[in-house]
Amino acid sequence: MSTTxxxxxxxxxxxxxxxxxxxxxxxxxxxxxxxxxxxxxSNNNNNSGASGNIPEKPGPESPITIAAxxxxxxxxxxxxxxxxxxxxxxxxxxxxxxxxxxxxxxxxDPLVAVDTEGKPHPYLxxxxxxxxxxxxxTFTLRKGVKFHxxxxxxSEAVVRTYQGHQASFLTGSLITNxxxxxxxxxxxxxxxxKQPWATFPSVLVGxxxxxxxxxxxxxxxxxxxxxxxxxxFKLVEGGYQADKVVSLERNPDYWRKDADGQQLPxxxxxxxxxxxxxxxxxxxxxxxxxxxxxxSDGPGIVKLREKAANGxxxxxxxxxxxxxxxxxxxxxxxxxxxxxxxxxxxxGIDREQYVSGPGQGVNPTADGPxxxxxxxxxxxxxxxxxLAGATALVDEYKKxxxxxxxxxxxxxxxxxxxxxxxxxxxxxxxxxVQVETVEQTTFIVNALNGKFDANIWRQWGEVDPDQDYVWxxxxxxxxxxxxxxxxxxNNDPKVDEALDxxxxxxxxxxxxxxxxxxxxxxxxxxxxxxxxxxxxxxxGSPQVRGIGNGTLPDGTKSITIGGTTFPGAHRVTExxxxx
Amino acid sequence: MCHSLNPVVMHRPSGRREDHPLRLLWKRLVQxxxxxxxxxxxxxxxxSLLPGDTADVVCGLGCTQEQKDAVRREYxxxxxxxxxYGIWLGNAVRGDLGKSASNQVSVAESLRQRMPVTLExxxxxxxxxxxxxxxxxxxxxxxxxxxxxxxxTTFAFAALSAPPFVLAPILVLLFAVTIxxxxxxxxxxxxxxxxxxxxxxGAMFGNLFANLRSLFLPALILALAEAAVYLRLLRTDLISTxxxxxxxxxxxxxxxxxxxxxxxxxxxxxxxxxxxxGLNVGRLIGGTLIVEVLFALNGLxxxxxxxxxxxxxxxxxxxxxVIVTGFVLVNFAVDMLYAVLDPRIRHARAIA
Numbered sequence: 001m002s003t004t005x006x007x008x009x010x011x012x013x014x015x016x017x018x019x020x021x022x023x024x025x026x027x028x029x030x031x032x033x034x035x036x037x038x039x040x041x042s043n044n045n046n047n048s049g050a051s052g053n054i055p056e057k058p059g060p061e062s063p064i065t066i067a068a069x070x071x072x073x074x075x076x077x078x079x080x081x082x083x084x085x086x087x088x089x090x091x092x093x094x095x096x097x098x099x100x101x102x103x104x105x106x107x108x109d110p111l112v113a114v115d116t117e118g119k120p121h122p123y124l125x126x127x128x129x130x131x132x133x134x135x136x137x138t139f140t141l142r143k144g145v146k147f148h149x150x151x152x153x154x155s156e157a158v159v160r161t162y163q164g165h166q167a168s169f170l171t172g173s174l175i176t177n178x179x180x181x182x183x184x185x186x187x188x189x190x191x192x193x194k195q196p197w198a199t200f201p202s203v204l205v206g207x208x209x210x211x212x213x214x215x216x217x218x219x220x221x222x223x224x225x226x227x228x229x230x231x232x233f234k235l236v237e238g239g240y241q242a243d244k245v246v247s248l249e250r251n252p253d254y255w256r257k258d259a260d261g262q263q264l265p266x267x268x269x270x271x272x273x274x275x276x277x278x279x280x281x282x283x284x285x286x287x288x289x290x291x292x293x294x295x296s297d298g299p300g301i302v303k304l305r306e307k308a309a310n311g312x313x314x315x316x317x318x319x320x321x322x323x324x325x326x327x328x329x330x331x332x333x334x335x336x337x338x339x340x341x342x343x344x345x346x347x348g349i350d351r352e353q354y355v356s357g358p359g360q361g362v363n364p365t366a367d368g369p370x371x372x373x374x375x376x377x378x379x380x381x382x383x384x385x386x387l388a389g390a391t392a393l394v395d396e397y398k399k400x401x402x403x404x405x406x407x408x409x410x411x412x413x414x415x416x417x418x419x420x421x422x423x424x425x426x427x428x429x430x431x432x433v434q435v436e437t438v439e440q441t442t443f444i445v446n447a448l449n450g451k452f453d454a455n456i457w458r459q460w461g462e463v464d465p466d467q468d469y470v471w472x473x474x475x476x477x478x479x480x481x482x483x484x485x486x487x488x489x490n491n492d493p494k495v496d497e498a499l500d501x502x503x504x505x506x507x508x509x510x511x512x513x514x515x516x517x518x519x520x521x522x523x524x525x526x527x528x529x530x531x532x533x534x535x536x537x538x539x540g541s542p543q544v545r546g547i548g549n550g551t552l553p554d555g556t557k558s559i560t561i562g563g564t565t566f567p568g569a570h571r572v573t574e575x576x577x578x579x
Numbered sequence: 580m581c582h583s584l585n586p587v588v589m590h591r592p593s594g595r596r597e598d599h600p601l602r603l604l605w606k607r608l609v610q611x612x613x614x615x616x617x618x619x620x621x622x623x624x625x626x627s628l629l630p631g632d633t634a635d636v637v638c639g640l641g642c643t644q645e646q647k648d649a650v651r652r653e654y655x656x657x658x659x660x661x662x663x664y665g666i667w668l669g670n671a672v673r674g675d676l677g678k679s680a681s682n683q684v685s686v687a688e689s690l691r692q693r694m695p696v697t698l699e700x701x702x703x704x705x706x707x708x709x710x711x712x713x714x715x716x717x718x719x720x721x722x723x724x725x726x727x728x729x730x731x732t733t734f735a736f737a738a739l740s741a742p743p744f745v746l747a748p749i750l751v752l753l754f755a756v757t758i759x760x761x762x763x764x765x766x767x768x769x770x771x772x773x774x775x776x777x778x779x780x781g782a783m784f785g786n787l788f789a790n791l792r793s794l795f796l797p798a799l800i801l802a803l804a805e806a807a808v809y810l811r812l813l814r815t816d817l818i819s820t821x822x823x824x825x826x827x828x829x830x831x832x833x834x835x836x837x838x839x840x841x842x843x844x845x846x847x848x849x850x851x852x853x854x855x856x857g858l859n860v861g862r863l864i865g866g867t868l869i870v871e872v873l874f875a876l877n878g879l880x881x882x883x884x885x886x887x888x889x890x891x892x893x894x895x896x897x898x899x900x901v902i903v904t905g906f907v908l909v910n911f912a913v914d915m916l917y918a919v920l921d922p923r924i925r926h927a928r929a930i931a
């Protein structure tokens with residue numbers, strides 16, 4: 001993923017980019033504020049297979065992996081080519097994009113992780129219990145877990161972590177509902193919320209759930225180059241060279257064992273190498289230099305699917321909830337304050353054509369914030385592609401209020417093909433659209449401040465829809481000129497009411513109804529003009545086995561890829577080399 | 580250029596003090612300082628005109644206005660540009676090039692890590708370029724108009740027309756993916772002393788070999804366009820030199836064509852070659868960006884560009900100091916090289 005990044009070193013900053021970079025950058029940048037999660041809810045299918053999450057009808061996205069023969073072998077080094085430098089290993093102070101998340105999961109353990117349904121299970125925690133009104137959550141930690149520096153895992157580390165998050169302007173906005181966190185005893189932590197928060201554990205699956213040692217937190221800036229976690233791997237002495245490599249070695253005292261009692265992890269070492277160019281990553285995989293790579297680049301994915309079909313590589317695609325690409329409208333400005341214009345946009349864009357262009361048909365089209373196979377997905381009527389209908393609405397608006405002109409913007413030069421495609425489509429229904437690419441940081445800051453007309457945006461691959469609350473809630477819609485997490489300034493009391501309902505209970509049926517109402521409302525009022533769902537692929541050489549998250553400590557299968565803050569990120573705890 | 584048989588007599592030494600080597604060195608040093616000041620100041624000025632704000636990058640999006648203002652004060656971004664530049668300059672002359680705003684790594688440290696990569700790449704590219712260009716130029720000139728001459732001209736134009744980002748994927752596909760003799764990305768660092776300690780002479784040579792192998796494709800891509808230029812330059816200069824009277828004299832004396840070519844015609848024909856090579860090396864020190872990106876090499880070029888994109892100006896200035904100094908020094912070396920190549924200059928200076 002071309003992600004690179006402008007914000008410190010979490011994203012691929014170079015000018016030679018592809019479309020995905022925007023997503024990556026936006027994603028990473030927004031991670032600061034809300035650590036978007038991904039991958040959670042997955043398919044309805046039950047074939048688990050070696051890598052899980054196989055769709056009902058095998059399609060081009062089906063995983064192609066080599067089944068393990070015999071028991072996992074211990075030893076070996078895997079080189080994983082990633083899209084950018086991680087940019088820092090502090091859970092509270094660094095900004096983790098997909099690379100930071102991947103490495104973060106190797107160095108640290110999150111308190112919570114999800115299963116194939118996206119349901120949270122305790123991971124580093126042993127138990128998590130809410131009070132009946134969901135105002136207090138009590139977490140019990142596992143006994144006998146040690147940090148890489150030998151210090152025991154105690155509640156002090158957890159309390160310090162969340163106090164650190166509360167004080168951090170990077171990660172704090174995801175837990176504004178947390179009032180205080182206290183240690184009850186050495187292994188028990190009590191979280192007290194301001195408002196009832198039934199879905200609190202779902203927030204603890206990503207960056208904001210990982211627990212660093214107190215020693216690391218005491219370092220300057222949160223010790224961004226000195227990670228001390230409880231995770232399956234630890235940083236080799238001098239193993240972090242910025243923009244070059246992150247070298248990790250096995251944690252010999254790791255607390256997890258596999259089903260046969262063999263201690264995890266299997267690998268001796270894993271090296272993450274930031275390689276910003278998709279082509280270079282793919283060539284490196286094919287030439288045997290790398291054993292694992294990831295990519296979200298359309299043409300790259302097409303090529304790797306071919307190679308996998310020929311048996312040259314293995315691949316697993318993120319089939320869960322990943323992000324959506326959409327047009328984010330500034331609802332405070334004409335012409336987007338008029339429903340007819342929004343409807344015309346939705347009807348006038350041929351999404352099939354959009355995805356088959358620059359992205360070569362890899363991404364599925366989107367008509368809502370949840371993937372086709374997400375358990376949260378409801379039935380609603382999103383406007384179909386209808387050129388005549390769209391033009392009629394545009395004409396009606398023009399008669400009343402004059403021509404429709406606005407600037408459609410994207411972050412970074414890589415998004416230009418998509419912008420121009422949309423410009424042409426919208427010209428076809430009578431809208432006069434200028435397009436512009438804006439330097440990434442300015443793009444995002446301007447968006448937050450409301451200084452935009454319409455932006456191509458990519459976001460919202462959360463494990464749990466409650467994590468989208470902060471972006472969709474009307475109360476978070478600040479006026480233009482102020483930084484607003486509800487970027488489009490969509491202030492809809494119906495949406496707000498449904499969102500509040502969704503987080504007030506753990507009854508899945510009730511929650512599904514609430515989020516169904518949100519989706520219906522979005523389809524009716526059209527604050528977001530949906531385009532596509534992003535696709536992440538992990539590709540591996542024929543020698544690797546156990547690609548993906550594997551299992552949870554209690555033996556349940558985990559979602560294969562994702563289920564954390566970023567689509568495409570995954571644990572490497574159960575990865576091994578067959579030869 | 581009309582050469583006579585007696586080079587020393589022909590050009591009376593001017594006796595000018597300005598040609599004395601030490602004086603030349605002094606002039607060059609002054610020039611270096613002036614160029615450094617001008618480039619760094621102008622670059623800083625232009626960078627600050629770019630949209631995007633260092634404070635935004637460092638502070639991130641969850642920042643309130645007060646937090647952002649605090650960041651601005653911390654990094655001195657609230658002061659006017661000339662003042663900020665002056666502060667940087669004051670530290671730089673004392674050896675402190677500052678640190679990156681985005682990851683706090685000291686600029687000097689980053690430069691120290693990245694310079695060897697770029698320097699080795701540039702030198703390697705020049706060596707390959709000479710190895711291809713000079714023999715080809717010699718042969719082409721010797722048999723000018725012949726088959727080799729015409730073939731090499733075609734090759735030269737092809738190499739000049741193909742940009743690195745076209746050549747790179749092709750070469751990688753051929754030599755890294757299909758015939759796996761070179762790695763697709765990355766760089767094996769030269770670490771002879773450690774390898775010697777760890778594994779003896781064998782390990783040391785193994786390391787050297789791995790290093791050269793890992794840089795071969797990127798160096799080749801840079802070298803091809805240059806080899807084309809050197810071939811053409813040398814060929815043209817040689818053809819014109821070969822028509823000089825003294826060459827006819829040497830042939831009349833019965834010297835073999837090869838001796839005439841290499842001993843008598845070659846050296847005087849290398850002035851343009853050396854000048855351009857000097858310019859190339861200087862240019863490449865900062866110009867290897869595309870190759871660095873394509874092969875994931877951590878060099879100076881990608882360092883400067885990544886810093887610009889991150890609105891991280893202090894590292895850019897540090898990088899510029901290295902690049903500009905390198906450029907000026909290389910051209911100074913070229914000037915000195917003229918004295919070696921042309922005895923008249925040497926003697927003129929000695930007498931003066």
